[in-house]
Amino acid sequence: MSAKLLLVDDEPGLREAVQAYLADSGFTVVVATNGQEGWEKLQQEDPDLVITDIMMPEIDGYQLLKQMREDPRFRALPVVFLTARGMTSDRIQGYQARCDAYISKPFDPDELVAVVENLLERRAAATESTEExxxxxxxxxxxxxxxxxxxxxxxxxxxxxxxxxxxxxxxxxxxxxxxxxxxxxxxxxxxxxxxxxxxxxxxxxxxxxxxxxxxxxxxxxxxxxxxxxx
Structure with a gap:
C-alpha cells in the first residue's frame, strides 16, 4: 500500500504539477487548496505526511503546523514546507516552528521525492525503536x-x-x-x-x-x- 500524502497549496498550477509528479512516483496524494481545507482533510484522510505552502489565505502554513503540533493525533506527523519564502531567516523560522523539512520554490521535484521518502523511512524506524x-x-x-x-x-x-x-x-x-x-x-x-x-x-x-x-x-x-x- 502506497503512502498517503496531503498537499496543501493555494496555487492551482503548482498544486496540480506537484500532485501529478508525486502520484507518478508511487504516492497517493490528497490535495487541499488552503490551510482551513488542509486541516479538515488532515482529519478526514489520515495522511502519512503533509506538504504545505506557507503563504495562504485565512490559515497559513505556520498556523496549520501549530495546530498539528498541539494535537496529539498529528504531533509526530512529518511536515514539509514547500514555499517561495527562501531567505535564511524564513528557513530558520520554519524549523523553529517544528517543520521537518523546508524546500524553497523553485525546486527540483526529485529532491522533494527524496525528502518525502527519507522522512517516511525515519518515521517508520522511530515507531519501531526501543526505549533505549x-x-x-x-x-x-x-x-x-x-x-x-x-x-x-x-x-x-x-x-x-x-x-x-x-x-x-x-x-x-x-x-x-x-x-x-x-x-x-x-x-x-x-x-x-x-x-x-x-x-x-x-x-x-x-x-x-x-x-x-x-x-x-x-x-x-x-x-x-x-x-x-x-
Missing part, C-alpha cells in the same frame, strides 16, 4: 515480547488507576492496542487486521502520543493500569 532508542533487532524484540507476557501474567498485581480517562481512541487504535498487548509485533498485527505495516506503525505512534508512553512495554503497562485491555 536503538534500532530493533531480534534480541530486543524478543525481550519486549517477553516483558509484555510477564505483565499479562501478573496483571492482577498491577494496581488499577481510579482516575477517569479522557482518551479518544479510534476503533482501529483500540484493535491495535489489544494486539500489542498480546505481544504481537507490527508485521503480525498488519496481517491480523489486513492492513499495511506502515498503517500499523502510524497507529502505534498515535497510541504512544495519546498515552504519553515511549515503548510497547510502557504502553501495555499503561493499558493494564487503566483497564484498557481485555
Amino acid at each position: 532508542g536503538e534500532p530493533p533487532d531480534l534480541a530486543t524484540l524478543a525481550r519486549q515480547i517477553q516483558e509484555i507476557k510477564e505483565l499479562l501474567t501478573h496483571k492482577n498485581a498491577i494496581p488499577q488507576k481510579s482516575a477517569p480517562l479522557d482518551i479518544d481512541f479510534t476503533p482501529r487504535e483500540e484493535s491495535v492496542l489489544q494486539l500489542v498487548a498480546q505481544g504481537l509485533m507490527n508485521k503480525e498485527i498488519a496481517s491480523r487486521l489486513d492492513t499495511s505495516v506502515r498503517n500499523v506503525e502510524k497507529y502505534v505512534s498515535r497510541l504512544f502520543s495519546k498515552t504519553g508512553t515511549n515503548s510497547r512495554t510502557e504502553l501495555v503497562r499503561y493499558a493494564l493500569e487503566h483497564g484498557l485491555t481485555d
